[in-house]
Amino acid sequence: MKRKATAVWNGSGKEGNGHLTTQSTVLNQTQYSFNSRFAEGIGTNPEELIAAAHSGCFTMKLSFVLGEAGFTPESLETTSVITFENGVISKSHLILKAKVPGISQEVFDASVKDAELNCPVSQVLKAEISVEATLEN
Template structure:
């Protein structure tokens, strides 16, 4: 089975003075603004790194849900944040790391089992497999 999803970007102008808009096939984003200032200077708007972070957090959390189910467990609540680092390296920019932070309530799970299952999800979620960078995970079982 092959599933195709699309995201698109439109850009006008130069790097620093230009403007862009991001859209997704689902309509979750429709002509959402992005540009140099929103990517590098903290100005409101989106950027590719936060979108990759949202995608990675969503993918990892869904993968963990599957793995928990296979272990006979179900999460009451899981919240994942993906912190994507963009750094200047060798005269250009590169995504150098992704830090996943997971906080979860999973009735019946013990700490060792939880960490094992979370690590399995980190290694096997499709977005994790996409990144050719260090991906760390800080997972905590709550309650």
């Protein structure tokens, strides 16, 4: 399987702007700029997209891991907080809230660790990855 996205940029780094389009067109000429990346401008940015990719990938991988252990999650909600410092993405901190009926804390923790280490986005990131997981009743 191969997936693709296209970025178009016009102008200088600070004054220019661009847009992103994904193969699925979920992003279709979605605006990005210096301000959307480094300030509070309208549009997306690479770090936000990496956060979305990491939280989505980790959550789906966790669902598969839990299924293999015999559990069906009622809900899994993951937020990824990307740290971008000195021109480097240095960390992705995942915050998970999970409802998994009948699971023990030990099996839950092992499943979270498995997903953290083995989701494809975790494997491609050269950044520190941490998880803060809460199992709700």
